[in-house]
Amino acid sequence: MRDRAAFAHALLDAHAPTPQGLRASKGASIDARFAVYRNNVVSGLIDALEDSFPATLRIVGPDFFRAMAQVFVQNAPPRRAVLRAFAHGFPAFMDSFPPAQEIAYLADVARIEAARIEAFHAADxxxxxxxxxxxxxxxxxxxxxxxxxxxxxxxxxxxxxxxxxxxxxxxxxxxxxxxxxxxxxxxxxxxxxxxxxxxxxxxxxxxxxxxxxxxxxxxxxxxxxxxxxxxxxxxxxxxxxxxxxxxxxxxxxxx
Amino acid sequence: MTLHGHLPQRAGVGFKPTHFAEIVAAVRPPAFFEVHAENYMGAGGPSHRQLERLHAIAALSVHGVGLSIGGDALDKTHLAQLAHLCERHQPECFSEHLAWSTHEGAFFNDLLPLPYTRATLDRVCAHIDETQSVLRRRMLLENPATYVLFEESELSETDFLRDVASRTGCGLLLDINNVFVCAANHAFNARDYLAAFPMHAVEEVHLAGHDEQNDRDGAALLIDTHNRPVCDHVWRLYAEVIAQTGPLPTLIEWDNDIPAWPVLAREAERAEAILLRKTADA
The missing domain is CATH 3.90.930 (Outer Surface Protein A; domain 3)
Structure with a gap:
């Protein structure tokens, strides 16, 4: 692909223009089609965090949680295809995310949730x-x-x-x-x-x-x-x- | 390359842990189960024990969603974990997607499209060679569901897959729902696509449900959501394919809004009925 970097960048940045070189069938909007990928990536990762941190979600409510998760996804996307490592980094992000700092215990409660996932998959x-x-x-x-x-x-x-x-x-x-x-x-x-x-x-x-x-x-x-x-x-x-x-x-x- | 047996030419389902108790209690469980490789990359714990129990009653297919075969370079750590997983559970089949999901160290958790050019063909073939060599087994490559096309593409998807299969010796996984979704999104005829598909290389079929929307200009837009029953159009296409190829291992994928076990089991029985009809004809 000539410009995979632009495609990758535009997935996480909703304000980035749709990458060049894409085609859609007659009558279809390339922007709307590309938006499917953008939504799959960002919403999919936010959903994965929601599944991993149900107590954190309940404490802050879905609007706050999804807004916070979106910033995390965009600033620190997963580095690996195994999403456990990505979830593991979320509590530390909360420590540095000013709106979450107002709830002093939030990141530590999230650390319990991350630890539960790791405990489930840990070695026998x-x-x-x-x-x-x-x-x-x-x-x-x-x-x-x-x-x-x-x-x-x-x-x-x-x-x-x-x-x-x-x-x-x-x-x-x-x-x-x-x-x-x-x-x-x-x-x-x-x-x-x-x-x-x-x-x-x-x-x-x-x-x-x-x-x-x-x-x-x-x-x-x-x-x-x-x-x-x-x-x-x-x-x-x-x-x-x-x-x-x-x-x-x-x-x-x-x- | 080691022989690992084959998936049975019958119906299987994507395994969800929520169904485990009903599956092990079932009188006639499905003939095979498929799991996403990335969910089983932990060192231990109950998920591996569940997989062992399932494999004792049915065949097993490991389906990767994160290897990024169409990406810049394969993640060696990920590949080693796949090899370890296959070594540990000895599945009858390993499959991945014609797609990319990583770029410069970021993982996007989605199956992203690639242009079909000589250059991408070379890269995909090199990555499949590498995968088959590290895993010491053949793999299957699945046709993707896509929402955009590329101006630079110079090969059709079916020609691309045919060349990949002949150059690497890999098998193909034909996802008929993906064909239907792409046909609607890119305004081509699904039957023409299937007529051009290298059926001789197909070793497994996927069936799934999709979501039907209109994009903001009113054009039909189908999204490969795996969150509902297989639609009647896809069932018809499936029956036509099986009539042509004979029975093939067939998987029902249902990954979101997961239904009660009997609902999923009924979908598998519907596929099994089509397969049995063809087996009886033969």
Whole structure:
């Protein structure tokens, strides 16, 4: 094609002229025909974002959502044919989109929705109950633990889990009684259900530490240092429930 | 090139996860299922397990919508993911479109038209060679639904597809709804197009519904929306094609405003009836 660049540019820019060199049958308008492609591309991508971010859509309403999505589509079109990566970039765009900044929690709620999509498609991982049993009978504090591939942590200064739940499908919107920071833990369970749980402050610190390769003991130490109460037993139960894997059992011998 | 079996010469449907429970419970599920490759490029999760269950009861066709065969250069990462998907699920068929969807790193999520010139023919053939070589299997190439034509085109679409098939050895996927949509949009006769189509290379047929509009100058404009039943004109053209070619694997595509399972299953049964009639004749 002589001018694919002009065709591509005009798809995303509604004010760009219809590209040169196109033909339509007698009586048909080339502009109207080209507009079909423009609409397919822009509306199709906005629709895909609507499908991916139902709670965000409910919070801001369809007019605001589609206007915001259109700016995102035009400024940062997908780079890949797998649209998950495109959806993943939408919350960061909200952080930089002035009209959305007025809703301080919006981008973090959207991050929960992006995390749910990633959790759905994340790698599978065999559970190893025996490794857990061995670790429990040894010294768990020196264990290195890998979170399940589906596990995602979304940290926030806002009550994002409460707000997400109210705005998720079938959620009931009500005043937020306790406006405190909430971190979200998103994961896929053994029956392929996607969960969104509030991770207590200490647990979020421990999970971040484990993800950085720290032992459970060191990660828990960080949680105590960060001056928030952490319930280590609660964290261990959470790790087991979310299908984390014991990577290395240095166990009693290491001490 | 490895042999991967064939789709059965029967009716199949585009798989939608919302239909999964009814499909696995069906006494006579469709003979094959087709999925969009890009929806199965995650590392794991329930979608792959669903595909494995489906493939245990029916044949599988992987249909790409994002490779951009008519684009400037193939995305090597995307091609590698397609190869991985085909390796993992061993589908009976892989197909893509005569279209482009990427330019300079942007993906437009639509099947965009290309002019039919010697230069674009060379490029499409090179990309199909590359795809077949990376996937280590033959592919099918589908005729597009288009809304504009190009002044620089020097080949008809049917000649273009004939040359692609003969040069690359790929098969063709004949989308009869796309033919009907193009015939209305570009004011040609669908039967003339089908008479010129290289039927010897056709290995699968697509049938779908379209939306009928008028553009702002009042000219008829059909949009390939896949959001409703196949129209009667397309059914007639389909029966004529099958009468000529004999039975071919035939897919009902319904991607938007997805109906209840029995509605989609009935569309497949209607195609199956036409195929069986021809099989009985033979």
């Amino acid at each position: 991982c065999d559970e190893d109950a025996e490794a857990w049993a061995r670790a429990m009978s040894g010294d768990l504090s020196s264990a290195r633990i890998a979170l399940h591939p589906s596990a995602r942590l979304v940290r926030s200064h806002h009550p994002i889990v409460t707000i997400w739940r109210m705005n998720a499908r079938d959620g009931v919107i009500a005043p937020v009684e306790n406006w405190t920071a909430e971190h979200a833990l998103v994961y896929r369970d053994a029956n392929d259900a996607i969960h969104v749980e509030q991770a207590p402050n200490g647990a979020a610190t421990i999970l971040s530490g484990l993800r950085n390769g720290e032992t459970l003991g060191d990660a828990a130490g960080q949680a105590i240092d960060s001056a928030s109460e952490s319930d280590l037993t609660g964290v261990i139960l959470l790790l087991m429930r979310t299908r984390a894997t014991i990577l290395a059992e240095t166990g009693a011998k290491a001490r």
